[in-house]
Amino acid sequence: MVVISTEPDRFDKLKALSTMAGDDVLGRPPAVSQFRRDLTPSNDGRTYRAPYSRKEKNPMPGIYKASMPGGKTISLMRTMFTDFCMMDCHFCPNSHWVPRRRFAYKVDELAKTFAEMAERNMVSGLFLSSGIMGSGASRTTQKMVETVEAIRKRHKFTGYIHLKVMPGTEQNIVEAAHRLGTRLSVNIETPTDPGLQQLSPMKDMNRGILAPMSWIDRLTKARTGETVGQATQMIVGAAEESDADILGRITQLYGDWKLKRVYYVPFRPVRYTPMEEHAPTPSEREYRLYQMDWLKRVYRFDNSEIGLAFDTKGLLDLDQDPKVVIALENPGHFPVDINTADLPTLLRTPGVGPISADRIMQHRRRFTISNWRDLQTMGVVPKKARGFVVMPGHRPEPARQLRLELLGHTEPRSSVDLVDVKRELTASRSSPGPTPTGEHSDCADRASCAGCPMFGAPGHPGSVAVNQVTRETVSV
Ligand code: SF4
Incomplete structure (x- = not known):
């Protein structure tokens, strides 16, 4: 008898959901040849099948290199909990605009998959993001927290976990996330409120994004959980924001809330979304923004100095450091x-x-x-x-x-x-x-x-x- 299953298995989900998590900046996937070990015993219990290494020439799905403070590089499993999203962000391939098959893990399924990879030293940390399920931001973050809780308590994993908090999550869930994640992040998407209304009309800058960030900051300063810092991410070039706008926002984020990092992602148009005709942002701008960020965060340049690098429109010169x-x-x-x-x-x-x-x-x-x-x-x-x-x-x-x-x-x-x-x-x-x-x-x-x-x-x-x-x- 031949059984044909249409249900995606763990590998299908890992492959699909790690690919969709690629918008979050962390690092490049290593070659799969580094990870040729198999995960799951075959039915005879002696040999192993290789659900996570199908083609040697392809990168191993779900595993990415990430630089840690101090320059150390570790392998992270990077995945979304689900790539379904009820939101309408105009730049996002996971938004409801895009007709595509979607996947979602169950809590135990993701926890077990990660634990198996960690046991075999394939990864030493987790980066977990998600779209927002129909049940809302709080419920989605709750599911992610339950996954991390299973990884921490049932599978005894004590290493690095970066957990995204969905915009609009309630305070008690943020507190639960703070108890378990090493690093939390809420994506701010763009530096200004009008820019956010343009890109993500369903999001609220103050209540949905800045409020959870302030809670994380307060909890981190009070040292009430595992979390030792927070980060955020901006899509650059979609809302016509200037580099001076970005400098103003990161001044607040690094100053008031001591963010560890702000990641800059150049806008790329996504088919079917309202911005599919919008010009992509040149990679040079991303590079110059990281240089400006470095001057601010590491070299401690003040804003009046950095302002000298802007032109009259508040933009950095793409050709010059x-x-x-x-x-x-x-x-x-x-x-x-x-x-x-x-x-x-x-x-x-x-x-x-x-x-x-x-x-x-x-x-x-x-x-x-x-x-x-x-x-x-x-x-x-x-x-x-x-x-x-x-x-x-x-x-x-x-x-x-x-x-x-x-x-x-x-x-x-x-x-x-x-x-x-x-x-x-x-x-x-x-x-x-x-x-x-x-x-x-x-x-x-x-x-x-x-x-x-x-x-x-x-x-x-x-x-x-x-x-x-x-x-x-x-x-x-
Ligand atoms: S909430 Fe996040 S995942 Fe959902 S559409 Fe917006 S950016 Fe994409």
Whole structure:
């Protein structure tokens, strides 16, 4: 007798629901070859079938790499409880606009699947999200909490669990989630209330999103549960929000509620939704926002400094690292003496990060830093820092490193002017321009360019290296 089942098994659900959880930013799936172990004993009890590793060349469904604080990487099972959602978010593939087959776990089924994967060291943590079931946000979060409770109590799992709280969940359920999850998050989706009304008309920014976030903050500060922090996520470029709007919102989130992370997801149009014709957001914007976030959260730049990186519309330059733009707007602060500059100054120098700044501070207590090799060993990126740093044997003139003076600009500039300057810089990269002196026009000794008095001048071969400082510096 042949039995044909139309019911999805655990693998079908894992495959479908982990794929739909892919909108939540965490990391990339590893190759399935790392996880070739089987999970379920076959009927004879001796051999194993492989429900979670069907095609070696495909990524293992449900398993993703995630970076933890301190740089450690762990494998997480990332899945939704259900990809059914009653809501009408205009950007979301799980919204009710999209006609598609939907799946849902049962509480015990998901708890058991995760526990089996954890027992076999396939994963060491769980990231659990969900759509909102017809019974509402509180009931959906309740189901997720019951799953985590089963994992914690019945399967004795004590590791990392990131639990999404559905917008609009009641306070007592948020408290239950807080007792069990290592990290909680409520997706804020967009920085402003009008933006949320545009994207998700059924959601309420204050009561549905900000209120649960404030409860989580209060509970975390009171240390009443497992939760040690919260995060959130924004869809970027869907509600025509500016980067300045985003900066304003993250200032509140990192300041008042000490969020661990804000994740930025570039908008991608989804077929059948009201925004299917809307242009996608370029990935460069996501990248620049993470750089801005890094300046705010790690480098502790204040908002007036970060504001220098915005244009008149409140947007970051997609072609420039905001840290470099800010440095260019502060020509009086550079070059900095690498042997005497204080920590905040070092952190504002392109090519120098928090770790390398700390190493510089320690190293120079006993030694004078006088060469790029030492700086490189400490983590500084010479080609990015070269135009902004002075030390014995390396003293570029401010006019050369900043290039603003080279282009004839002498007064502090507005953001609009800066855009013009960058255009000129770009033009100077493509066409060398007039050669300052014939003697340098054919200089081939690029290795000694840094010591050359014409280094950085328009037309000089070394100017290519200087211009790359502007274009390529990455502050994260
Ligand atoms: S509530 Fe969440 S899952 Fe549901 S449509 Fe909105 S963004 Fe998508």
